[in-house]
Amino acid sequence: MNKAQSFSKNKLALALLGTALASQFSFAQNAPEIQEIAVFGRNTDLVGEAVSASVGYVGGDDLLIRPLVKTSELLESMPGMVAVQHSGSGKANQYFLRGFNLDHGTDYTVQIDGAPMNMRTHGHGQGYLDVNGIIPETVEGIDYRKGPYYADLGDFSMAGASFISTIDVVERPFVSAEVGENGWRRYVGGVSQELKDGTLSIIGEYKNYDGPWEKGEDLGHFSIWGKYKTQTRFGDAEFTITGYEANWDPTEQIPERAFGTAVCEDAFCSLDPTAEGKTSRWIANANLSGNDWDANIYAQTYDWTMSSNPTYDFQINQFDKRWTLGGKGNKNLIENSIYDLVVGGDFRYDDGSRIGVEQFNSGAFVTDIANNEISEGSLGAFVEATWYVNRDLRLTGGVRTDYYDFSATAQNAFSANGDKTATQASPKFALAYTPLDSLELYYNWGRGFHSNDARGVVNNTNPIPGISAGTGYEAGGRLTLGDFKFTSAYWWLNQDSELIFVGDSNSVEPKGASEREGYELTMFWQPTNWLGVDAAFTSSDARYVNNPDGIYVEQAVEEAVQFGISLTRPSWDASIRLRYLGPYALDAANVNRGESLTTINMRTAYHWESFTMFVEVINVADTDGKEIVYNYPAYVQGLDAPGLTSDTIDCDVTNCTMSRGTLPRAFRVGVSYQF
16 A cells, blocks of 8 residues: 555545534634633642652643644653654654663653553564654643652653643634645644533644655654543543554664765765655543542554664664553542552553564565564552651652563564563652742652563573663752742662663663663743743763673763743744753763754744734754764765675774764744634
C-alpha cells in the first residue's frame, strides 16, 4: 500500500469531522460568551501539598500559547527536560533529564489519562517513548515528578515522569490551518456534542513536513482523539480512543568530516535517501473514579517499522508489531486530618508477534538478523501512608513490589529464546516540613527501577538482569510569595547497572554501575494577571563507578536552561522561549565533547470574536548548531577508500563525530475559526 492509499481513510475521517463541525454552527452561535482570563498552571501553590521540591503542574496558558517546533516540546514544560530529534519527525525523540540521555525513554515515563506510552522490549530500544501522536489541542495539563520517591510509580520512572491529562470538552467547535517553510502543513479541528447523559468530544489532526534536508522527510501524519465523559452510579467515567498513523523518511545524523565535500554539501545532506519509517498506534482507554478510588484499563494495538543506516555501510530495518492490555487502580483506605493510607496496583501484558531487525540494502530486504515473538507480563502493588505529625510536619512512607515474566520465542537461528522471571521491592520515604506559611522544606529517599529488554534477559550466552534498580535521594525547598514561586533541589541517583539494549546492533551493551548528582532551580512569577515569566536552571554530573573506558557517562548533559515569557491580553497573546542545552561527554574518557546549543522560539496571535491569526518563528536567531552529537565510526562512500568499513575505521585517526543540525530559522503562519 502506498502513502496516498494509506492516508485515504485519514482524510475521510477529517472530512467527517468537518461535517460534524458544520452541524454545530447554529448551536455555537447561541452558546454563552465566556470571559477570557489568563491562567498559568505554574502559579499553583503547592506548599502544604507537594511530596517533594521536584513535583509540579503546568497547564492553561503555559501550554496554550507556547511555540512548538515538535510535539515532544510539551514535555519540556518539566524544568530541566530537553527533547531532541535525530531521525525524523515520525520517530521517538531522545530525552535529556537529570544526567541521563534517556535514549527514547528508558528511565522517564509518560502517561496519558493513565495509559503508559513507553514500550517494553521495543524493536528499536527499551522504553521507546513516542509522543508524536499527541494533538496539542487535547492537552489540559501536565503533572510532573522527578526521582524514584513515589510508591504508585514503577517501571521507567527513576529519572522522572509526566502525567498528561486531556480536556473534557471542546468549548467551541473549531478548525485551524497553518503553513510554513520546508513543506510544513497542519490542519486540525474539534467539536463536542452532548450525547445522552454525557459529552462526546473529537479532535483530528493532519500534517505534512519535509524539513530543510536534501532528501525531505515526506512526513504524512494523522492523529485522532475522542473522549466520552459521563456519570455512572459508580462515579465519573471517561472513555477515550486515540489513533496515530504516520509515514516518513528518516533524516539521520551525518559524519561531520563529510560536510562540504562532493558527497555532502552541508549538515542537511542525505547520505542514504532510501530509509523509510511507519507507525500505526491505536489506544482505547477507560477511567472510572469515585470519592476515594480510581481505576483505569487500556488496550493498545501497535505496528511500527523503520529502516536506517547509522554507520552508512549496513542498512537495517527494525520492526515491532504487538498488542498490549493493562490497567491500574488505587483506593484511599484512611483519609483524615492525621493519617492517609492508599493502596493500589497495576498490571500489564505485551504480546509481540514480530519484534526484531533485518538487513536491508537500499530499502530492499537482504536477510534476517533477529526475529522474536515476545510476551512480557508484570504485576505491581503498592501501599503508601502519610502521617500528619502536626500542622507543620508530614511523613510519608511507602513500598511497592513488582513481578515480571519475560518470554522470547526465536523465529530464526540467530535470536534469543527462553523464559525468565524477576521481582523487585522498592521502599520510599518522604519528609515535608513547613517552618513558614510560605516555605516548605523536603527530604526524599527511594528505590526505583527500569525493566530490561526480554531478549537480553533470556539470552543464555550473556544474560542480563530482568530489572535494573537504583537509589535516589534529594533535599529541597519550595517558596511561595504571592504570585512568585521558587523551588530548589539537590539530588543524588545511584544506578546498579546501566544495561541498554541497542536496537541498532541488536545487542545488549553493559555499562556498569553509575552515580549521578546535581541541583535544580526553578522560578515562576506572575506580576500582573496577563504576564507570566518562568525560568529553570539544572546542573548534573554523571559518572561510572567502574568502567575501564573512563568515568564519564556518555551524552549526560551537564547543564540546561529554560526561560519563557508569556503575555495574554483580550485581543492578542505572545510567548517567547529560550532553551539552552549544555555540553556533554561523547565518550567515557571525555576526550570528545558535544557542543552546547541555544535556541529561541516565539509565537504571537491576534484574536477577533471567532477568528484568530497566529505566527510562529522557529530558531529566531538562526542558530547554526547541532541538535544532537554522537561519536562513533561510519563509512562514507565516495569519501573513504574502497575496502574500508565502519568496523575498520580508527577514531583515533579519523574524526568520528556524527551530528544532526538544528533547524534553521523558519516561519509558520496559521488561522483558526471557532464556530
